[in-house]
Amino acid sequence: MVSESKYHYKHYRYSSAAVAAVIRKQDGVKRCGRCEQTKPLDQYHHDKSRADGLYAYCLTCSALLREQRRDKRRAADRARYVARKPANSQEG
Numbered sequence: 135m136v137s138e139s140k141y142h143y144k145h146y147r148y149s150s151a152a153v154a155a156v157i158r159k160q161d162g163v164k165r166c167g168r169c170e171q172t173k174p175l176d177q178y179h180h181d182k183s184r185a186d187g188l189y190a191y192c193l194t195c196s197a198l199l200r201e202q203r204r205d206k207r208r209a210a211d212r213a214r215y216v217a218r219k220p221a222n223s224q225e226g
């Protein structure tokens with residue numbers, strides 16, 4: 135079956151990526167998925183859901199991303215607040 139071999143290929147790709155992650159972890163370093171710098175493992179948050187048990191982005195990048203997300207949410211909250219306010223027809 136075509137779909138079956140496709141699945142197998144996908145599965146194989148995933149496991150080889152996991153193996154590569156483990157090998158990298160044994161070196162005591164990991165490459166950040168954002169800034170693409172190779173950094174020591176203590177520069178990464180722990181993430182049990184990931185193959186290598188570490189977050190994909192380094193501490194610097196995850197802090198930046200968190201700030202960006204917070205700013206975005208803040209802007210969205212403000213926009214919602216303005217939209218909820220009754221329309222003010224007093225102009226000029």
Ligand SMILES: [Zn+2]
Binds near residue numbers: 170191192195196
């Ligand atoms: Zn980074």
